[in-house]
Amino acid sequence: MTMHDLFAELKSLLVSAVREVAGTELDSVPIEYPPDPRLGDLATPVALGLARTLRRAPRAIAEEIARRLRDAPGVAGVDVAGPGFVNLRVDRTAALRRLLAPPEPAVPRPHKLVVEHTNINPNKAAHIGHLRNAVLGDTLVRCLRALGHPVEVQNYIDDTGVQVADVIVALRELEGLDEAGFAAMVERAERRRGDARGGGVDHDLWDLYARVSAWYADAPEREELRARTLAALEHGDGEIAALGARIAAEVVRCHLRTMDRIGVRYDLLPKESDILSHRFWQTAFERLKACGAIRLATEGKTAGCWVMDLPHDEEGDSEHEYEKVIVRSNGVVTYVGKDIAYQMWKFGLLGADFDYRPYELYRYPEREIWETTSPGAGRPDHPPFGGASRVYNVIDVRQSYLQRVVQRGLEIQGYAEQAAASIHFAYEMVALSPRTAVELNPRLRLSEEELRRPFLDMSGRKGLGVKADDLIDRLEAKALAEGGRRAPDMPADEATAIAHDVACGALRYYMLRFTRNKIVAFDIDAALAFEGETGPYCQYAVVRVARIVEKLSARTGVGRETILSRLPGADFSAIPEDEALDHWSLVQLAARLPDTVHAAVDNLEFATLAKYAFELAQAINGFYHRHPVIREEDEPTRDARLAILVVASRALEEALDLMGVAVPARM
């Protein structure tokens, strides 16, 4: 990781001292940061807990631990405080020098991880709920990579599902279009988009999908057509399947483009149609049957289906068993069945592989995006895919039950290790605040009761929702206006680039700031805000420090790089005594980044990383106002002060980078 783990060594010192005093019966040592930096840099309340088992006064135990630490390297002092806290202070100049040294690269980890996220139905434009998924997934990917893990990012394309079928029906029945007609529609959309007069074809399909949903509702017998279309799509041949493949490919292009706008990218697009064409399900089916994971139900309402028996509640000790249908009585496999096969493939358990080719409708400048393809249509020189040792599935919380079924599917086959390594990264939904729902859909009529609710569901079918592109457009326009107010003379292309970073930073931060099991009541005004707890606030703090270095360079005639390279020579003790604590607090906060990242990944909770970045930005901004750098006349003090600000700013920039928030050169 490109971070300095200043506290790692000190912590292990602390832990071994505690173990010596406590004996062997201790399995974990709580280590925390004192609430007030005056108390010290690291603390443990462990003596309080040990008092009972050791039958000794907590302060006496704390004192014994403290004694063992006093002469340790890097330690400036140890105190016992309050009811029995052990507080440790570090050597500040040494710490500052270490934090300024070039970071050591993360230790590479041997095993590949797969993260699956985004997974938008390829039948209409992405909406804000999808943005939450993609931002969470991408942030996980960035953090895992920073920790040294090789990560493969998969975006699963459900190109043979009901939603694509619905759009096929809509195009044929409502618009009278065949594949050529759809191609013309795409061409029109691309022209429109090129002229900045609207979105891609996914935006047209957004409206069309809402229309066809209403069309079905008007005459229930039309459902029949839907079922026939879906069957043709799954079967994989004929005009309908060709149209479906075309729709999916075009919409995926739009989604990739949208996600690329906010810095989210993928390695592989596995398609459901290829799980079918490679007969992955048949392979998995035989395995599941062979080990008795599923059985053919002969009675009850699931008669004729292949079902998996599951404990109905999570505890598993209930006598209520529940049958989950895996293969329908008509022989068609359910979504979960295909998902079990897919999950097996991700771990390399299927003994089969896809064929692959580069996805052609959209490319990243520096590398290919690969997609799966039908047997024989791939390229032999593809990189290896799948075969992961751990798999993260980023899917909203409503699918928890189905994710447990998939996990159970592995477990029951004897793949306990892989089942345990199948991690459902669950998060709550994005809904709309009533205010925002009305603002974005002026024709919407809400009842008194609905207006009082904290949030309203988005409905793709009713067209009620916020397209990701529209939100990003609004953010960019607003950031551009804001930037124009600050720097009216800036060249247009630079202003646009900055507005993009600010808009993207605002959006990604907003999607991360809420804990994952909190429903986000999306509010357009809150999401568009650039003040307070937002991405731009954090970006601004980094920009300010960069400007100090620039200005200092201009005034002294010393180059930027030279100024930065001299920083490790700074002496913390040059800081006046009465300001030392204020300065040290900032260093201490900056040094917590590695801890924060580890905790975020372990708990899959990136709101803590967002919160940390905000706190660091707050600390930098406060410091900026209290302690001038350039106007400081005492040179050693100035150097130390700048060194501290640079340490803090680098930590903040790294934290932001892990969240995919880029920092512009100016704001």
Added chain:
RNA sequence: GCGCCAGUAGCUCAGCUGGAUAGAGCAUCGGUCUUCUAAACCGGCGGUCGCAGGUUCGAGUCCUGCCUGGCGCGCCA
């Protein structure tokens, strides 16, 4: 009916495996730009942590029960 999640300041939310005086943003009120960029800073106001028991040196945090809201429990995905 069973399960999962949420309930903390007017609003939106933090509060890590129990630990030092319950925090932040927004809103509101009042101060800071001849100074390294005011997308900033400083201060004021604002709390029966849903309710009731329990566990212990200590509970917003753990246990039990209840109340309110949301979501799951399809031969949909």
